[in-house]
Amino acid sequence: MDKVEKPSFIERFLQLDRRIIYTLVILAVALPLLWPLGLPIKVSSEVQSIYDTIDNLPEGSNIMLAADFDPASQPELYPMLKAVMEHIIRKHHKMLIVVLWINGPNLVAQAISELQAEYPDWRSGEDFAFLGFQVGVTVVIMSLGNDISRTYPKDFYGNATAPMPIIKDFNQLKDAQYMVMLEAGNSGDYWIVYGTQMFGIPVGAGVTAVMAPQYYPYLQANQINGIIGGLRGAAEYEKLIGKPGKATSAMDSQSMVHALIFLAIVLANILALINVTQKRRQAREGK
């Protein structure tokens, strides 16, 4: 009967109990939240470009804001939403907000009520209108190109949109001087194809980190003029508006988790390589 070979230290290490890894992840997330490291955040050109566009528009310009995400992407996109909205408010631009995801409107409503507490003069119907959710994605976008108040006869709060002062000068997608879309799925593609490209509106995209790579072809083709990518992008925008928020405070945690995964992959690969080399040597020596 063959003798069962005892696994080596390396083999045992490569089969490390996943609970140890989970514990390390918890520590990597929690410790920097308790004791921030204050790592510097450098602003990328993609984020700077969106900030500059909003900043350089003449006061009172029309901006369309699409918040197409739900609570699953809230940690990344909600700080982005608040930072972009606050920037628009400070610059006194007009803003229409639409949501193409059914579970998103209440998140936007929450952001609006938080911002209204800070900016009491920022009025619904005059400075902004929150149009809420409408079923249909592509068709909604196409319909916004025709007539916004017909697509959304009532806003999220149940008020008729047609008599709103903001709608008088902003009743078609082409009336927007700029658009920012915050996307957790593929509705961003539809905004580009059926909305902004058809009417020649410059657009900036705020997306989850996992989606950011998909948007680089649009950036290079000038179909979007900037990308706010994931929590990092949100933290960069918070830095630009000079108001560190949730994204900034979470950046240290994200840094630590990335570093942990980086080390785990490197270590596992080195150990696996040593293990394979040892086994080959043993096989050659006929052990």
Next chain:
Amino acid sequence: MQFLKKRFPVLLAFVLGMVMFIRAFVPAKIAQRLYEGFVNWDLVILGFSAIFAILSLLHYHINKVRRKVPGYGYSVLTLVAFTQMLVLGVFMGTKLGTPAGWEYQWLFVPMQATMFATLAFFIASAAFRAFRARTWEALALLIAGLIVMIGRVPIGEWISPKLGLLSEWIMQNPNMAATRGVLLGVALAQIAISVRIIFGIERTYMGGGD
């Protein structure tokens, strides 16, 4: 009956598809009005399709409960959650501050966030166990992945500013080239499938059976 089930949908797809296609090249006002009319029709149809989706969901779960399929308890939970949310939403609204809004804010949001947050644990564990450079191609992927992962967070730039620049270069060049290839492939496939539907070659959208 056979005409309504098999030929009429194909005819409808052909006529509407061709009209919408030709319309895009006609700058006349009538073409714009036609387009607006179709878009309005689409909105109405989509409203009905949402009702069908709900009915389909209910039908699926009610059947599971009736037949007591293993795990039917989850279907009971789905039906209870659906019904109470529907009743609360229809009679008391869905905004924040209403009972349905409360459920959204304090049940739905934390549950979805939890589901998403658990990914970090699975990714860390899977990365340690499965992300191995067994071939040269895998090694290239691994190195690129590691650089992007560490270069896009502040700690990477703190270690070396070059990591950030390298990560940016990977995103804007090799990544973009590959993504563009995928996007072009998808776009060509969409054109091909649209042509097949318009000319009645592709009929799977009508469903199977008699």
